[in-house]
Amino acid sequence: MHKMKMSPTEGLVMLLLLSTAEARNCSPCICEYLEETWTWKVDCSSLGLIKIPPLVSAHIRILYLQNNRLTTVRPGTLDILRNVKELNMSNNPWNCDCSILYLKQWLEDSHPASLANATCATPAHLRTKSLSQLSGNELEGCRKLLPIKCLDFLWRDLILILMAILVLIFASCILHYSKKLVSQVSRKQQSCEVPLLPWHELETQKIRKRL
The missing domain is CATH 1.20.5 (Single alpha-helices involved in coiled-coils or other helix-helix interfaces)
Structure with missing residues (x-):
């Protein structure tokens, strides 16, 4: 496994974070510091979440959001994430209207592999369709912008x-x-x-x- 390169200043900051990791409030998620890569693993799976909680750090390597009740993601929520290597957003009832465009575009740019695992629950004509299969014309509400x-x-x-x-x-x-x-x-x-x-x-x- 390759270690992420960091400057001495960033290393010092991460050591300070490590020393206070136990005190960091990750509720309701479970946060684990990965010493080998100086990054974080954040497990927010199976918590019945209806929105993504505030993310603890820009240095999140693993993020689990599966098995919740997430229907959409507010624009800007995921912009802090720059080093995600493993992401799971499956088994959420995603509402594939125009508001899902932010998540779709972010995944296309940052983690394309997860597009196929995020499937629509609503509206009915898009049910079970993955975000990777969606086009702009299929998203309800987007036509109102035309x-x-x-x-x-x-x-x-x-x-x-x-x-x-x-x-x-x-x-x-x-x-x-x-x-x-x-x-x-x-x-x-x-x-x-x-x-x-x-x-x-x-x-x-x-x-x-x-x-």
């Missing part, structure tokens, strides 16, 4: 559409103004060229009369 997200996307799309319309209007105005300017320039050129023809003819007639 309209909010869709609304966010709707506002974003409306803003983009509005900006596109404004750009098209601006481009149309520029094009219209350009055509109008070209037309005005063309008319001015024509007005300057037309009088030249009669003047040229008059001069020709005057010369002919003199001759």
Whole structure:
């Protein structure tokens, strides 16, 4: 078994914890200090728990929570755990609504092997299904979040559409103004060229009369 590496300061702290281990209040769970790895074993199994009690340390290596009445886990409850190697959450009546997402995601990140051992008790259509088999669409209550997200996307799309319309209007105005300017320039050129023809003819007639 590999020993966990710790700094001298952490070792001193753990020795102090070891000296006061018997005085540590782990109720209602049973806490055992593992000298070989300088970590803890916390046994909270078969106590009829409806919620996970405060965890004694971040250095928990073994955690037993099986055979209780746990239905969900409050977000953040398990964030303190960084060194769990053995975890058992089986035989709990997990309620697989949207609130179970925290536990599912935490297990996926920290202890994937336990996903298959945690099975749903409710709702009825998910009974006996493990957390590893659940998808977001199967979790009741999660669909209620979708309209909010869709609304966010709707506002974003409306803003983009509005900006596109404004750009098209601006481009149309520029094009219209350009055509109008070209037309005005063309008319001015024509007005300057037309009088030249009669003047040229008059001069020709005057010369002919003199001759």
